[in-house]
Amino acid sequence: MSAGSPRAIDEAITRASSARRLLVALDFDGTLAPLVDEPMEARMLPAARDALARLSAAPDTEVALVSGRTLEHLAEISERTADSRIHLAGSHGAEFWHPGENAPEDADDEAELRHRLADRAEEIVGDVDGAWIERKRFGFGLHTRLSDRDAAARAAAAVDELVRTEAPHWRRRTGQDILEFASRHEGKDSAVRRLRERLGSDVVLFAGDDVTDEDALASLRPGDVGIRVGGGETVADHRVADAAELAVLLGRLAEARAGE
Structure with a gap:
């Protein structure tokens, strides 16, 4: 359950609820939605969706999803609507969408290299169940996620070698059953910083699982x-x-923030 005492997390929620301008920034997979074998089938828990809707409608409160997913995929799995009040930061903070705005198209100077490496990576793992x-x-x-441990290790080693040889300047990230490479070096830390500065938030609540x-x-x-969701080392x-436990906390925060 919670790190530290229940009282400590209660005090943290109370502190967040009394912020002048609050930003609630959240990872998606494993944080608001259970992890699934087919990534595009991930959806928020109903209790989490309800809490975010109430938070985004509360005074001086902003909600953002901060994910490694592309902006396009994040919009789909979060079921974003045209009138959504929730900010999206995709690709680990390399892409943003803000309510009422169109997402800018950032230049991709390494598109040719990206396509070539992805093609080669697909060939490498083609026979790995x-x-x-x-x-x-x-x-x-x-x-x-669906591979056995030894096969996953072999696939990761081969793809690692490919990128290390062809694109040593790319950023490498590991997560739960995923190994990622990107030509952009932004991270979720820079995403939260940009959101804080844009929105003028004096308190940020961030939760993630990976x-x-x-x-x-x-x-x-x-x-x-x-807040760390689930196990693993954390700061x-x-x-x-x-x-599910996070959704309960977010619901309590929404009630306090709205003065219910």
Whole structure:
């Protein structure tokens, strides 16, 4: 369950609820939605969706999803509507969408290299059961959730060698059953920083469940609230067991923020 005492996380939620301008920034997969074998089938828990709707409607409160997913895929799995009030930061903060705006098309100077490496990676893992390549806006990821451990390790080693040889300047990230490479070097820490500055937030609550979320958790300032969802090493002051427990906390925050 929670790291530290229940009282500590209660105090953190109370502190966040009393912020002058609050930003609630959240990872998606494993944080708001359970992890699934088919990534595009991921959807928010109903309780999480309800809490985010109430938070985004509360005074002086902004909500953002901060994900390694491309902006296009994040919009789809979050079921964004035209009138959504939730900000999106995709590709680990390399892409943004803000309510009422069109997403800018960032130049991709390494598109040819990206396509070539993704093609080659697909050839490498083509005979590895359960492994597949996800093409992303600025790179690609190797998914091995459905592979056995030895096969996953072999696939990762081969794709690692490919990128290390052909694109040593690309950023490498690891996560839960995924190995990612990208020509852009932004991280979730820079995404949260840009959102904070744009929105003028004096307190940020960030929650995430994976290795890439630790960048954002480590970047939080005194007075912010960091929550790790699930197991694993973390710099966060607080921990919850799973997405369902986080949804309960977000619901409590929404009630307090709205003065209910």
